[in-house]
Amino acid sequence: MSLIYLDNNATTQVAPEVFQAMVPFFHEDYFNPSSMYEPARRTAGALAEARRQAAAHFGLADAKQILFTSCASESNNMAILGTAKANPHRRHIVTTAVEHPAVLEVCKDLQRSGYRVTFLGVDRHGNLDLGEFVRALDADTLLVTIMHANNETGVIFPIPQLSRIVKETDPAIIFHTDATQSVGKVPIDLEREYPHVDLLSFSGHKLHAPKGVGVLYLKRGAACRPLLIGGHQEEGRRAGTENVPYIVGLAKALELSQAAFEDEQTRVRRLRDRLERELQARIPNVQVNGQGAPRLPNTLNISCHYVEGEGMLYQLSDFGICASSGSACTSGSLEPSHVLRALGVPFTAVHGSIRFSFSRYNTDADVDRVIEVFPQIVANLRRLSPYWDQEKDCPRPDADALIQPS
Amino acid sequence: MAWEYSEKTKQLFMDAVHGKPGTHLGEIENPDGFGEHGSLACGDAIRFTFQVQRHPTDPTQDVITAARYLTFGCTSAIAASEALCTLIERGRFTPIQALRVQNKDIVTFLGGLPEQKIHCSVMGAEALEAAVFNWAQRRGVDLDKLGIDLHADEKAEGRIVCKCFSLSEPYIRRKIKELNLRTIPEITNAIKAGGACMACHHVPGGLQDLLDEVWKDGGQQRQLPILTQVALPPRTAASEPPQGEPALSPYQFAKKLEKAIDEQVRPMLRADGGDVEIVDIKDCLVYCRLAGACQGCHNANQTLKLMIERVLKETVDERVRVIEV
Numbered sequence: 194m195s196l197i198y199l200d201n202n203a204t205t206q207v208a209p210e211v212f213q214a215m216v217p218f219f220h221e222d223y224f225n226p227s228s229m230y231e232p233a234r235r236t237a238g239a240l241a242e243a244r245r246q247a248a249a250h251f252g253l254a255d256a257k258q259i260l261f262t263s264c265a266s267e268s269n270n271m272a273i274l275g276t277a278k279a280n281p282h283r284r285h286i287v288t289t290a291v292e293h294p295a296v297l298e299v300c301k302d303l304q305r306s307g308y309r310v311t312f313l314g315v316d317r318h319g320n321l322d323l324g325e326f327v328r329a330l331d332a333d334t335l336l337v338t339i340m341h342a343n344n345e346t347g348v349i350f351p352i353p354q355l356s357r358i359v360k361e362t363d364p365a366i367i368f369h370t371d372a373t374q375s376v377g378k379v380p381i382d383l384e385r386e387y388p389h390v391d392l393l394s395f396s397g398h399k400l401h402a403p404k405g406v407g408v409l410y411l412k413r414g415a416a417c418r419p420l421l422i423g424g425h426q427e428e429g430r431r432a433g434t435e436n437v438p439y440i441v442g443l444a445k446a447l448e449l450s451q452a453a454f455e456d457e458q459t460r461v462r463r464l465r466d467r468l469e470r471e472l473q474a475r476i477p478n479v480q481v482n483g484q485g486a487p488r489l490p491n492t493l494n495i496s497c498h499y500v501e502g503e504g505m506l507y508q509l510s511d512f513g514i515c516a517s518s519g520s521a522c523t524s525g526s527l528e529p530s531h532v533l534r535a536l537g538v539p540f541t542a543v544h545g546s547i548r549f550s551f552s553r554y555n556t557d558a559d560v561d562r563v564i565e566v567f568p569q570i571v572a573n574l575r576r577l578s579p580y581w582d583q584e585k586d587c588p589r590p591d592a593d594a595l596i597q598p599s
Numbered sequence: 600m601a602w603e604y605s606e607k608t609k610q611l612f613m614d615a616v617h618g619k620p621g622t623h624l625g626e627i628e629n630p631d632g633f634g635e636h637g638s639l640a641c642g643d644a645i646r647f648t649f650q651v652q653r654h655p656t657d658p659t660q661d662v663i664t665a666a667r668y669l670t671f672g673c674t675s676a677i678a679a680s681e682a683l684c685t686l687i688e689r690g691r692f693t694p695i696q697a698l699r700v701q702n703k704d705i706v707t708f709l710g711g712l713p714e715q716k717i718h719c720s721v722m723g724a725e726a727l728e729a730a731v732f733n734w735a736q737r738r739g740v741d742l743d744k745l746g747i748d749l750h751a752d753e754k755a756e757g758r759i760v761c762k763c764f765s766l767s768e769p770y771i772r773r774k775i776k777e778l779n780l781r782t783i784p785e786i787t788n789a790i791k792a793g794g795a796c797m798a799c800h801h802v803p804g805g806l807q808d809l810l811d812e813v814w815k816d817g818g819q820q821r822q823l824p825i826l827t828q829v830a831l832p833p834r835t836a837a838s839e840p841p842q843g844e845p846a847l848s849p850y851q852f853a854k855k856l857e858k859a860i861d862e863q864v865r866p867m868l869r870a871d872g873g874d875v876e877i878v879d880i881k882d883c884l885v886y887c888r889l890a891g892a893c894q895g896c897h898n899a900n901q902t903l904k905l906m907i908e909r910v911l912k913e914t915v916d917e918r919v920r921v922i923e924v
Contacts, residue, residue, distance in 0.1 A: 257796050279801045323924045327879045327886045354924075361922045362884060414783075414797040416807075428762075428798035429805070 194513040197559045201399070202344050202374060202492060202550035203517055207442070208401040214445040215403070218438035226435055227426070240437055243444035247408060250447040251393075252382035260409045260427050261440050265373040266295035267420070268394030268409035269338075271431070272369040273299045275417040276336045276392070277308065280367070283335035285309040289321065289350075290535040292340050296371050297531070300338070309333070317537045318485030319348035327358065336367045341393075342375040345519055345532040345548060346483030347492025349375065356389035367391045367415060373399055377450035378457055378489050383410065391415040397439065401552070402446035406439035453553045461551050462490035468549060468560045469493050475568040478588060482538055482546065491551040494519075496533070496542035499581050499588055500574035505547055508570040514563060519546040539593070541580070604674060605710035611678040623684035625667040631737060632663075632694060634729030636722050641764045641791065643672030643719070645680055647726035649687065651694065651734070658738035659745070663692055668726075675712055676719040682708040683723040694731045695747065700724065702778070702789075714788045721778070721789055760805065763795035768809065775813045783807060852915070853880055859914045864907050875907065883918040885911065 198206070224233035226240045241256075248256035262268045273286070273296065288300050290312045297312075304310045311329040313321055321339075330337070337359050342349045356368040369392040372381065377400025383390060393410040397403060411417060411430065424432030450457075469481055472495055482494040497505070502518025509516055519530030520543070533543040549563065575581040580592035604612075615622045630648035637644035646669045654660035666687045668680040682705045687697050702720040706712050712720060732749045735742045742749060750773060757767025771792050780786045783806050787794040792806060799805045847855065860875060868874055868889075878886040887907060889900050900923055908921040 255796075257798060275801075279807065323888070324878045327881075327924060330881070358886070358922060358924060361920075362881070414800055416801055418801045419803070422803050428796065429802040430798055 197512075197514045197555075197562055199549040199551060199555065199559065199563070200515045200517050201552040201555075202347075202548065204398045204404065205401045205552050206554065207403050208446060208449055210449060211402055211442045211445045215438040215442040218441055222437075226437060236437055239441055240435055243440045246444040247447055250451060251410065252384045253410075254384070255413060257428065258411055258413055260411055260431050261435060261443075262407040262409055262431060263405060263433075263436070264407040265293075265371065265394050265396035266407075268396075268407045269293070269295040269369075269371055270299055271409055271420040272392040272394055272417065273303070273336065273338055275420055276367045276369065277303055278418040279416040280335040280365075283333050285311070285331060285333040285335060287311045287313065287326075287329045287334060287337045287339075289313045289315065289339055291315055291319070291343055291345075291348075291532045292338070293344055293371060293373065296338055296340065313339075315348075315535050319343065319346050319483040319536050320486045321350060321355075323358075326355065327362075330359065330362050330366065332363075334363070334366050336369060338369040338371070340374075341370045341372040341381075342378070342489050342492075343483070343532060344374045345530055345546075346486075346494045346536070347374070347489035347550075348483040348486045349379075349488060351487075352390065353387055356387065360389040367417065369393070371395075374489060374492075376400060377447065378491060380451075380454055392417060397443040397446060400446050400450050402443040403439055406436055406443045408443070456553050457490055461553060461555070464551055464555055464557065464560050465491055465493050465549070467557075468563060469495070471560075471564045472567060475564070476571050477586075479571075480538070480542060482533060482536060493549045494533075495547055495549075496538060497545040497547070497571045498539070498542050499578045499592060500545045500571060502544055502547055504574045505545075505567075505570055508573065509563075509567070512562070512566050514566070516550075517548050519548070520544045541593070603713055604678075605712075607708070607710040608675055608678040608712070611681040611709070612674045615677050615681055623667050623681055623688075624669070626669050627665060627667050630730075631661070632730035632734035634726045634731070634733055636725040636729060637672075638765070643670070643676045643722060645670045645672070645676070645722055645726045647680070647683070647723070647730050649694070649697075649730055649734070653738075658740050659693060659695060661693055661734075661738065663687055663694060663697055672719065672722075673716070675709075675716040676722065678709055679705050679712075679719040679723045682720075683727060687727070694734045695745070697727060698731055698747070700727060717788045718791045721774070758804070760809070761792040761794075761799050764791045766790065766792045768804070771806070772809055772813060775809060781810065781814065783810070786810070847916075849880075855915050856880065856885060856911060856919075859911055860907070863910050863914065867906075868903070873903070875903075878924045883916060884920050884922055886922050886924045888924050 218236070218239065222232070222236045222239065224236040226233060226237035244256045244259050247259045262271070284307065286300055286303060286308055288296060288310065300310045313325055313329060315321055339350055339352065339355055341352050352370050359366050359368050368390050370390055371394050373395045375381065376395040381387060383393065391412045392415060394407065396407040419430045421432045426432055426435055473479055473481065476497060478498040480496050482496055502520025506516060506518055519533050529543045530546065533546055576583060580589055582589045615624050618624065626646060627648040627650050631651040632649045634647045635645065648667050649663050650665040651661035652664050666684040668684055670677050670680040683700065686700050686704060686708060702724045705720040705723055728749050753767055753769035753773065757769040759765060760768050760771055771786065771790065774780065774790050775786065778789050780789055783793055783800055786792050786806055793799050801807050857877065860877065864875060874890040876888040876890065878888050889903055904921050904923050908919065911919040911921065
């Protein structure tokens with residue numbers, strides 16, 4: 194049985210070209226790029242070239258603005274904690290309720306040490322209220338950190354507009370965006386389209402580079418102090434010997450994604466749209482989360498009412514299909530998805546949510562297979578559900594009342 | 600972008616490049632004092648030489664009779680070099696007296712310098728110090744004994760903070776104190792440090808740390824909350840309310856604003872099928888949502904925004920700024 198991998202927002206397979214680009218730096222060119230001898234200068238050259246490539250991907254002429262880190266979580270931690278540290282006279286942060294934990298929990302931790310944090314809510318489509326956003330900015334605001342695309346729903350926030358409003362209000366407020374889910378899926382020209390963004394984070398493993406490498410874009414002069422100190426690497430802004438093979442791999446992956454943008458916007462989008470359409474047509478009582486907002490072309494988050502996500506994933510896995518769920522049972526923390534809760538998705542539908550996320554390696558055959566098996570998987574679970582009327586094959590009239598958490 | 604130079608600066612520059620008599624371009628052969636500052640890599644450099652009338656018995660009584668420069672740099676760097684030489688020759692100073700010529704004197708002589716060009720005057724003063732140090736060595740004058748510290752060792756010994764311009768910690772620290780620099784932009788304007796890649800601004804031991812250490816808490820002038828500053832800049836004479844008229848309360852301000860929008864802005868927009876909604880008002884920042892006519896067209900909205908802003912500035916308060924939401 195071949196694997197159908199539809200969990201590309203969790204991680205992606207390393208592209209063969211990326212792997213090939215990395216190999217020499219494990220055994221032939223393994224040198225420390227800080228060393229003086231000639232072979233190490235070659236390694237340093239490869240590192241510089243990777244940095245230049247990464248900068249070029251974002252339309253940046255000055256490559257020093259690209260910092261290589263170990264992951265997006267590190268980049269997010271540095272962006273938030275480093276900005277707070279560099280601007281000690283301000284004590285207020287604006288973020289959203291639907292951020293990834295690598296932003297949300299860092300903000301909550303600052304809250305514990307006395308910072309004020311505004312968590313902006315979203316409407317049922319996943320959109321921010323711009324009026325509420327404007328109201329949140331005040332004279333004490335040091336940082337606005339808002340994700341570009343949501344990992345669970347794929348909803349895209351209007352970062353160019355939000356960052357412009359922030360800078361027109363007060364140029365001293367730092368604007369950070371966690372673009373982990375959007376980099377490699379949609380083009381981002383930082384100099385032209387996102388001139389008001391100071392900091393941007395992402396990781397390699399969401400775009401067919403390996404796990405263990407990330408980037409923080411740090412605009413020239415942006416007030417942000419380093420998190421890892423004790424080394425001259427990255428101009429003293431991120432200590433630690435550079436992970437050269439992974440950095441080279443990340444640069445290659447960015448190059449490949451650039452070439453695949455069109456495929457992502459056309460073929461991949463059609464795959465997602467077809468799956469969405471067919472599942473909605475074939476399964477009663479489902480809702481597509483984030484459907485009414487601008488979304489990534491690769492993400493489908495669908496809630497099947499009155500069933501539980503883990504049961505669906507388990508059966509899918511039997512068919513060799515990999516996806517994920519916002520259900521509490523699958524989260525490790527026994528908390529249902531904070532993102533779907535923020536969208537006001539009913540409790541039952543949060544637990545019954547499932548996320549299919551595509552990459553350029555997916556095919557029509559993958560979609561056919563899911564369409565073939567998934568409706569039955571849901572039906573199987575509904576047959577067991579106490580909230581489902583087995584005879585009429587619809588929800589029991591009192592289902593929603595039964596389900597309300599006490 | 601054209602720098603705004605004073606007439607004096609432009610004149611000195613033109614005189615120098617045309618080799619007008621009385622200018623100080625050149626290098627004195629076998630000089631009594633020789634000093635350099637800057638480097639090609641930094642974008643500007645000066646070589647400064649002077650000649651003295653030697654005192655027969657006491658070298659500290661030597662008098663500078665001629666000063667010359669060779670400068671690689673911009674208009675203001677060359678004008679500042681001219682100013683330095685003129686000031687020194689005119690004063691008939693001993694080399695030690697010449698040290699009193701500081702960058703502010705050069706700026707004054709030039710009739711002011713744009714902020715971004717202050718470093719040109721600092722460069723001249725640094726070259727002078729180096730030349731006096733050189734003179735002292737040649738003439739066997741012990742500056743230490745005279746209580747004069749020319750910091751000649753700080754470059755060799757200090758940790759390099761700004762790699763782009765190769766500036767050391769002791770040097771930057773001294774300049775922060777001497778020139779009363781309080782912010783990173785002020786440092787960059789005065790001595791260029793942190794002006795290129797900017798990586799040294801916020802790293803440990805970087806420019807912000809040096810500022811914090813030099814000024815401790817008392818003298819610190821960190822960036823204050825700007826929102827209030829931007830939103831409520833001081834009134835200019837033109838916007839000063841007539842004597843005795845009380846300032847508007849926020850409620851009255853908002854009402855006046857709405858009235859202006861209703862009566863003067865909306866009719867114009869509606870004629871073209873557009874509209875405007877006030878999303879929020881913070882001090883003098885007016886957040887507007889433009890609807891209808893040109894939705895999604897940022898350039899058209901930019902034009903509308905400026906039009907609305909102009910009306911509100913004229914009828915409500917000249918400090919109003921419109922932000923499109």
